[in-house]
Amino acid sequence: MRLVHRAAEGAISIVYPPSCIACGNATGTPHAFCAACWSSIGFIERPFCERLGTPFAVDLGVPLLSPAAIADPPVFERARAVARYDEVARKLVHRLKYGDRLELARGLGALMARSGGELLATADVIVPVPLHRWRLWRRRYNQAMALAKVISDESGIACDPFLLVRVKGTRPQVGLTRAQRGENLQGAFKTPPEARARLKGKRVLLIDDVLTTGATSNAAARALLRGGAAAVDVLVFARVVQD
Ligand SMILES: [Zn+2]
Numbered sequence: 001m002r003l004v005h006r007a008a009e010g011a012i013s014i015v016y017p018p019s020c021i022a023c024g025n026a027t028g029t030p031h032a033f034c035a036a037c038w039s040s041i042g043f044i045e046r047p048f049c050e051r052l053g054t055p056f057a058v059d060l061g062v063p064l065l066s067p068a069a070i071a072d073p074p075v076f077e078r079a080r081a082v083a084r085y086d087e088v089a090r091k092l093v094h095r096l097k098y099g100d101r102l103e104l105a106r107g108l109g110a111l112m113a114r115s116g117g118e119l120l121a122t123a124d125v126i127v128p129v130p131l132h133r134w135r136l137w138r139r140r141y142n143q144a145m146a147l148a149k150v151i152s153d154e155s156g157i158a159c160d161p162f163l164l165v166r167v168k169g170t171r172p173q174v175g176l177t178r179a180q181r182g183e184n185l186q187g188a189f190k191t192p193p194e195a196r197a198r199l200k201g202k203r204v205l206l207i208d209d210v211l212t213t214g215a216t217s218n219a220a221a222r223a224l225l226r227g228g229a230a231a232v233d234v235l236v237f238a239r240v241v242q243d
Pocket residue numbers: 020021022023024025033034035036037038
């Protein structure tokens with residue numbers, strides 16, 4: 001983790017004045033996170049489910065699938081996250097979403113590029129989960145797009161946000177059951193006909209800020225596969241982990 005810390009520092013050392021990107025407290029040095037916040041981030045590392053990326057409590061020493069991945073296989077192939085969606089991660093994602101914090105996107109994106117190294121090694125193209133145009137208009141920018149741009153810069157893999165569009169303005173997912181989330185997202189994503197030639201046979205790395213139940217990732221992955229993608233992996237900053 002020291003290595004990741006240093007890499008992240010390098011990427012976001014341009015933040016000025018030097019303050020922690022999680023709590024805003026002065027750091028004294030141009031570090032991205034203060035020591036307290038850094039140590040309280042719930043980083044997800046192996047052992048984890050090879051499909052869902054959810055951490056295992058014990059290490060059995062072999063690649064394994066979680067019971068959830070076997071019982072209800074996702075549409076996407078693999079998901080990876082930097083951290084658990086806990087208090088610090090929630091704060092970071094909230095600021096990324098509702099503030100104009102492009103430097104925060106740079107820091108979080110750099111961490112995602114590290115955690116998603118395996119996925120990036122096989123990815124042909126990076127696609128951010130799109131917002132519906134109304135929400136984009138209200139919020140002014142798409143946080144998934146901001147992260148995708150940074151990950152594209154870090155990895156050298158092209159980002160093509162026009163391979164997937166959100167055609168349905170969906171209700172916020174908060175407070176919905178798993179089944180309602182799936183229903184809410186039915187037909188929400190499409191691949192534009194003019195994009196299908198570019199998408200055909202490609203391994204897509206889908207980027208989002210948070211993975212909750214996987215309903216959004218599954219809906220987006222389904223649309224990409226229908227549009228001709230060979231496979232879809234998912235990389236997020238934080239994911240909900242049920243203990
Ligand atoms: Zn802090």
